[in-house]
Amino acid sequence: MSLSGTGNYCQLASDNGGSSCSHRHPWHTPEIDTSTPLAAGQLLLLNTLTGQKEPFVPMNQRHVKWYTCGPTVYDSSHVGHARTYLSFDIMRRIMSDYFRYNVLYHINTTDIDDKIILRARQNELMRLLEEDSSVNYEALVLLAKEALLEAKVKSEEKEMAIKLAIEEAIVKKDSRGKTEQEGLLEQHIFKRKKLEEDEAKILAACSSENEQTNASARASLLLVAKSVIAEKLDREKGHLITDHSVFNAHAQKYEREFMEDMEALGIREPDVLTRVTEYVPKIIAFVEKIIDKGLAYKSNGSVYLSLDAFLAAGHNYRKLKPAGPGGAVSTAAEMAEGEGALDTGAKGGEKRHPNDFALWKASKAGEPSWESPFGPGRPGWHIECSVVAGDILGERIDIHSGGEDLKFPHHDNELAQSEACFGCDQWVNYFTHTGHLHIDGLKMSKSLKNFITIRQALEANTARQLRIMFLLQAWDQPMTYSDQTIDDARSKETTFKSFFREVEALAREDYLNQEVGWRMDDADHKLAEAYMAARQTVHESLLDNFNTKDAMLALLKVINEANAYLRMPNVKPATLTLRSIAVYVTQILKVFGVVNGTDDFGFGSGGGGGADGKAADGSGSESYIGAMVNFREHVRNAALAAAKGGDASSAIQSILQICDGLRDDVLPTLGVRLEDRPTGTMWNLEDPEVMMKxxxxxxxxxxxxxxxxxxxxxxxxxxxxxxxxxxxxxxxxxxxxxxxxxxxxxxxxxxxxxxxxxxxxxxxxxxxxxxxxxxxxxxxxxxxxxxxxxxxxxxxxxxxxxxxxxxxxxx
Missing domain, CATH: 1.10.287 (Helix Hairpins)
Incomplete structure (x- = not known):
């Protein structure tokens, strides 16, 4: 479908990325070399461009070019980011390690952006204030109260504006606009409550009854009032921060932190990692090419993509999150988000059309800038991804990924400027977007201040537990981060570990007895059938849009059936079948990144010790000998006391307590796990640190x-x-x-x-x-x-x- 004419924009009846709609812009299956037969079983992938699952067909046989939007490094990454990057890491592992595609995976880091500029300026202004000894406690109290009042007035004005927008949407019968504004109101109310909490802390710190010294009272007030004071200082003095190093240092700090967080989560490094500030010359050339085609224009030192010209050239706009029928392409709120947190100065007719968006922004005082044919400025928010991905992966990309909130405006604008530059109608073949992560009923967000950083999450949970939690959710659907979801992940982790230990003990016992089982009864046949059914379910689930939730449930189901089989009376376990199940489950968990090969998780990992008798902590056999000697002494003393006329029942009780103490208190420190069973005691080697934890x-x-x-x-x-x-x-x-x-x-x-x-x-x-x-x-x-x-x-x-x-x- 080609569109032409000023303001003639194609729209959708639905924004639901999971449903098909006849109003969608055309999408066609990528052309491939038909001489190469497709592998058995077709991978289906939810493509946001069509709103439905499509057969995945890479352009070059089994080679996949995959781009993922990286972080805007202005603050610490939170669990919402972990959800996105862990989900794509899992999908990438399945694509390469299970389906054996050759994947070139590219991530870009946004190290210059409105949010980075604001945060860096505010932090620098706060640093200068903290070091300014001329601003004493009394002066700081006045500043904090003024900043608080301004923040409250600003909050009230915004709330009134949102409510007015809701009323206008009702009058215009704009259900989409009404829903959007109601969502903004819910978020604003949450922010207002946070501001009220800050107000109470600030007023308490400003109290004349504060018993701290003047210096400590000043430090306390700076801490609790930082947010409102920083915003006030930025409004008044932000234009004075002109040193590029301030912005560079801020971005570099959080870029390093992000990479460290990804490593801590066990996320594979990308094959290619780029950074926006290193691509400014190519960004300028990219923008010039769009201007030369007549699809962009200069205005007051900025450059905007002309949507009228873009559509007149036969292109389509808003493919990922089309507007509702009969409405404007973009609402005021969406356009404000698209242009970033800082005012671009696009007023008084600077734009030819209100929905045109910036490719290059003229820099104002207090913003970093680069020289360009358009004047000193900086890249627009969206242009960076088009340029770096086009440079690394070419003019056509198999997969482009990001979070749900990037659909519009970021990714739709990416598509528009890339297709304008490259002269194509389908720059990306498959778009994938992870669902939001919610906490306390709202999307986890830095702006809402309701986020848990990745480092905070890893203090309470392991990277494996977080990965299992996300594996148990659909990657493309919203999910809630809560005690229940993480507890469920811990429970599943324990189920896997217990099964692996059980099978290792059985395999060890059968090896020592030279008995591995040479027959199959009804129960053994059922176990084998359950094993094959699990393999089939896992395979079909992964083909179905990387459905790791059902794949994980299939693994857990066969483990539960194996555990039930092991508890059956008078059954000699078929150790070889059980070992095959354990090996297979371990292989799939390796694909998912749950088993990483460097720890004791998984079947046949060797546990917390080795055959040489050395514990994982390197303490050697001396620790085991000492434990056994100490145990023998306690048991011997209890038995001697009974032999000398003591109470026999008391001695028996004492011996049992000593045995339990060995199991519960002594052996765990040596990396030995004992489990008492009706048929005897099972033992396994384990990492002592894990057991102590x-x-x-x-x-x-x-x-x-x-x-x-x-x-x-x-x-x-x-x-x-x-x-x-x-x-x-x-x-x-x-x-x-x-x-x-x-x-x-x-x-x-x-x-x-x-x-x-x-x-x-x-x-x-x-x-x-x-x-x-x-x-x-x-x-x-x-x-x-x-x-x-x-x-x-x-x-x-x-x-x-x-x-x-x-x-x-x-x-």
């Missing part, structure tokens, strides 16, 4: 459970104490308070303290309360033998004892 986690959970029980006991006993205190009041004394001055013989008040009579209805209520108190008082006297004070004291002692235990556990 497990022991620490188990102790922490037991401690948490104990604290929970004690806290419940404390609440219950506190209620008992209050009940005793209230029941100790004699019924006739219940209302003998300053509120009244006369009472009847039962103790019910009749005259208020001011001389007014108590109403009849109130007197009735008071008498009922007295009757209730009479019963409570009598019940108490019977319970405590007319000595309530003793009960009160004993209850208080119990409460004190519980509090003491809680204090001990809290240390």
């Amino acid at each position: 497990e022991m620490a986690e188990k102790a922490a959970k037991e401690k948490e459970i104990q604290i929970g029980k004690l806290e419940k006991q404390l609440v219950a006993r506190t209620k008992d104490l209050e009940k005793v205190r209230s029941s100790m009041v004699k019924p006739q004394e219940l209302f003998k308070t300053d509120e009244f001055k006369e009472w009847d013989e039962s103790g019910a008040p009749t005259v208020m303290a001011n001389g007014d009579p108590v109403s009849g209805g109130q007197v009735k209520k008071k008498k009922k309360a007295i009757e209730k108190q009479e019963k409570a008082y009598q019940d108490l006297m019977e319970k405590c033998g007319n000595n309530p004070q003793e009960l009160l004291d004993s209850t208080q002692r119990e409460i004190d004892a519980i509090k003491s235990k809680l204090d001990e556990l809290s240390l």
